[in-house]
Amino acid sequence: MAQSLWFLFIITNLVFSAYADQLQRFEHPTKTHDSLSFLVLGDWGRRGDFNQSQVALQMGRIGEKLDIDFVVSTGDNFYEDGLTGENDSNFEESFSNIYTANSLQKQWYSVLGNHDYRGDVLAQLSPFLRKIDSRWLCLRSFIVDTELAEIFFVDTTPFVKMYFTNEAGHKYDWRGINSRKAYISNLLKDLDLALKESTAKWKIVIGHHAIRSIGHHGDTQELIKHILPLLKIYGVDFYMNGHDHCLEHISDTESPIEFLTSGAGSKAWRGDINEKNRGGLKFMYDGQGFMSVQLNHTQAEIVFYDVFGQVLHRFNKLKQLHSSI
Ligand SMILES: *[C@@H]1O[C@H](CO)[C@@H](O)[C@H](O)[C@H]1NC(C)=O
Ligand SMILES: *[C@@H]1O[C@H](CO)[C@@H](O)[C@H](O)[C@H]1NC(C)=O
Ligand SMILES: *[C@@H]1O[C@H](CO)[C@@H](O)[C@H](O)[C@H]1NC(C)=O
Ligand SMILES: [Zn+2]
Numbered sequence: 001m002a003q004s005l006w007f008l009f010i011i012t013n014l015v016f017s018a019y020a021d022q023l024q025r026f027e028h029p030t031k032t033h034d035s036l037s038f039l040v041l042g043d044w045g046r047r048g049d050f051n052q053s054q055v056a057l058q059m060g061r062i063g064e065k066l067d068i069d070f071v072v073s074t075g076d077n078f079y080e081d082g083l084t085g086e087n088d089s090n091f092e093e094s095f096s097n098i099y100t101a102n103s104l105q106k107q108w109y110s111v112l113g114n115h116d117y118r119g120d121v122l123a124q125l126s127p128f129l130r131k132i133d134s135r136w137l138c139l140r141s142f143i144v145d146t147e148l149a150e151i152f153f154v155d156t157t158p159f160v161k162m163y164f165t166n167e168a169g170h171k172y173d174w175r176g177i178n179s180r181k182a183y184i185s186n187l188l189k190d191l192d193l194a195l196k197e198s199t200a201k202w203k204i205v206i207g208h209h210a211i212r213s214i215g216h217h218g219d220t221q222e223l224i225k226h227i228l229p230l231l232k233i234y235g236v237d238f239y240m241n242g243h244d245h246c247l248e249h250i251s252d253t254e255s256p257i258e259f260l261t262s263g264a265g266s267k268a269w270r271g272d273i274n275e276k277n278r279g280g281l282k283f284m285y286d287g288q289g290f291m292s293v294q295l296n297h298t299q300a301e302i303v304f305y306d307v308f309g310q311v312l313h314r315f316n317k318l319k320q321l322h323s324s325i
Helices: 002-020 050-064 090-096 121-125 128-132 180-195 221-226 228-233
Strands: 024-027 037-043 068-073 107-110 136-139 140-147 147-156 204-207 236-243 249-252 258-262 281-283 291-294 299-305 311-318
Touching: 024 221, 024 236, 050 291, 090 128, 128 136, 147 180, 147 311, 180 228, 249 299, 249 311, 258 291, 258 299, 281 311
Parallel strands: 024 140, 037 068, 068 107, 107 136, 147 204, 204 236, 236 258
Antiparallel strands: 037 291, 140 147, 249 258, 249 281, 291 299, 299 311
């Protein structure tokens, strides 16, 4: 008896360890199976201030027009310091009561930003928030699989060494991350495996921090070192992020990757744009706004909008219809 229990224990452990590390996956079948559209917003939760409400209004309008499937948040969801707990009224004041348009009553997929780590980090990840507002889904790293596209959400804050050395003088809630090194190396292993196995036509990686940006924070060296090589090896089409409070499009000069920043959900106009002559720079707007993504089997269309819903920049990326995956 004891022996068979022990055997069961070993088997369970083996199964558990084989799967425990893998990224959680959400299947999100699209309306038609042939196309997908979603909005991308970052750096937003300020109780409607700094044009957050104006951006929300235009997202509602464009969301309706494009009949979006969901919304993606690139992090820094709640300012200044994330949520204080799962009952923090900032959740409703900055999310539920702001994004009220019909078209935005869809699933929201969110990652954490550095500001979110300054509060009770577990609060935003808590299923309790989904009871308050069922649209909310925020996890550290996970995959949304729409068949046409696979979207890999990556928790980038722990990559940034500066936050651990307290240079900026802020306190971070690192619960769940006992060792930065082990956390990053596990995450990279999982991401590598997931990208390797992906057969989706479009591969998109989402993180809070920019790999390439000419805004205030600029490039994130840790991501250039650890994430960029994976994007290149596995033919990722787009890397999308927030963190810099602007809208940007930079084409990689060495690969087909397009770097897209959508971090303009509220406070913007910082006014410190660097390297205006950066190679591959296609577009940079220092004010508020958001981005839309439309995909089908042959092309992707990316559009950036300002607080009036006016199109600031638009581009297409083509795929061969019959190219092997
Ligand atoms: C809101 O947006 C308008 C139009 O871009 C801009 O002129 C204004 O400065 C913005 N307000 C804030 C607080 O950023
Ligand atoms: C949040 O509020 C609910 C309902 O009022 C309560 O059951 C729960 O314990 C609260 N959570 C925290 C962390 O205080
Ligand atoms: C993809 O969308 C573009 C733009 O709407 C359209 O011209 C094209 O025919 C579509 N391709 C397929 C395979 O549906
Ligand atoms: Zn940030």
